[in-house]
Amino acid sequence: MSGKPQSRLLTKQRFLPYFLTQALGAFNDNIYKNVLLILIAFAAPGTLPLDSDLVINLAAGLFILPFFLFSASAGVLSDKYDKAQIMRIVKMAEIVIMSLAAIAFISESYTALLVLLFLMGTQSAFFGPAKYALLPQHLRKEELVSGNALVETGTFLAILIGTLLAGVIANADNATTIAAISVVTFAIIGFLCSRWIPEAKPSNPDLVFKWQPVKQTRLTLGIARKDKTVFQCIMGISWFWFLGACYLTQFPNFAKLYLGGNAAAVSFLLTLFSIGIAVGSLLCDRLSGHRIEPGIVPLGSMGITVFGAGLMFTTPASMPETLSIIEFITHPELFGVFVSLTLLGVSGGIFIVPLYAMMQHRAQSHERAQIIAANNIWNAIFMVVSAISGIIFLSVLDLSIPLFFLFLSVLNFVVVLYIYTQAPDFFWRFLVWVVSHTMYRVKHKDLANIPTEGGVLIVSNHVSYMDALLLAGACPRPIRFLMDRDIYNLPLIRSFCKACKVIPIDATDRKSVMKAFVKVSKYLERGDVVCVFPEGQLTYDGEVAPFMRGIDLIIKRSPVPVVPVALQGLWGSYFSREGGRALLKIPKRFWSKVNIIVGSPIDSKQANSEILREEVLTLRGDNR
Incomplete structure (x- = not known):
């Protein structure tokens, strides 16, 4: 689209x-x-x-x-x-x-x-x-x-x-x-x-269908727990409604007791928050390239923490007891509150949309509505808990509303850390998204050529150490990479590789090669996308080296569609070998323009190392 x-x-x-x-x-x-x-x-x-x-x-x-x-x-x-x-x-x-x-x-x-x-x-x-x-x-x-x-x-x-x-x-x-x-x-x-x-x-x-509400509720909640990713989405959505209920419930007293506002002021705060969520929802669609991108979720969650805390720190120490709505809107000491509240809403919109889309997409079609029902039940539970939390914090402990907002911000940070330790893919997809939207100007062509389901083997030229990240950010499906063991074992790379189920390989060790090929076959047979760089190493001159014969063995073992992909514009970047060793030279350029061009799928019976190299060369053209 x-x-x-x-x-x-x-x-x-x-x-x-x-x-x-x-x-x-x-x-x-x-x-x-x-x-x-x-x-x-x-x-x-x-x-x-x-x-x-x-x-x-x-x-x-x-x-x-x-x-x-x-x-x-x-x-x-x-x-x-x-x-x-x-x-x-x-x-x-x-x-x-x-x-x-x-x-x-x-x-x-x-x-x-x-x-x-x-x-x-x-x-x-x-x-x-x-x-x-x-x-x-x-x-x-x-x-x-x-x-x-x-x-x-x-x-x-x-x-x-x-x-x-x-x-x-x-x-x-x-x-x-x-x-x-x-x-x-x-x-x-x-x-x-x-x-x-x-x-x-x-x-x-x-x-x-049988009218057994209690029994059916247990069964429905059980269905939602079968898929770990779906259940994590439900927990994330429910957490959003917990936070939203906490904030919205406190707006009337927050405006009256701490901002000097009246009933119209409460409506103004609600307007800022709602418009923020609407803007964040639409912005999320743009940032994700109109596709389901879990890497956007951490961006929203970090915004919730930062701007939620901002409500505490921008609340004035004292305000007049009664301000007219015009005085309230134009009061300079309240501008920080308005900005924090709006951006809190924007962050909420960015956070929630990918979770809903992912839950709907990952749910099996024959039980999708039941999973939505389980989500609604959990949402209701979290909203009840939000009411209890507000009573305990504000009435039992007798603490202030701004301090409650700070507590919610810290609590969100702790919950987010827990979620990302349980689902590291969210964090790594976020890293991929940041790299592909900040360090480079990435454009994609013909991504629709990658089949939407079933095993797929992607072959690409290998120009820089960022190739895998950029491909992972471009592909609408998760990719399993075959990677040189020396790179796999680098301290800052290893944890990322494990989280993304990267397949390490040592081309000089026959046992390592065979073990890696077995894993590749296993992933392809279960319907995953696997990417291989058949050159076996980064290019030294920007050209596409001959493809190693291992790709022929992979194709022979796994009869799946083979998709050639060309990377353009990475030669000369800081992470390539142009002008010296990668990572050990002075960067010449920033925010480089990079193109990822996807060719048409090739039947495994017609594919071999030579044909695939020619396809990649044709797709890449003269732009290295």
């Missing part, structure tokens, strides 16, 4: 009706929920069944409880039936619920409104698995990050606009009537949009 894939998706029927449906759902949820909470907070004495503070906390619990009770069942139904049809049924249910809510608003029946809030949470619990599991069916793999970026952008902007509009509605003279008309109208519009979503055929129609 080139050009502007995000805007192009918004012109496609396979995405636009879906996008509008999910955004309107989030929008209407927040109008209903926030109007209800504001009306409860300012209700006249005697009109509520319980104390207002207790009712507000009860409302939050009633909305999240269905995610524990019904997510697993929703996941099974979404795998068993057409996901688009499920979305339409859920949106029809929303019309019914909102019609009842309209009557409850007009009659000011708060007990009924609370019961209906539970039903809205139930509707959202059934909507979620179908919503996220449908994306991989309607989008190609290379569109998945763009699609998720737009979904997250639409969701957070819908939440923001819904929350702001709820405040306007609740403060109107005839608030209950306007609220009643609004929630029904937007529910109807959402249903009409859902009617245009193309069908998404059942991924597992033979799945047996």
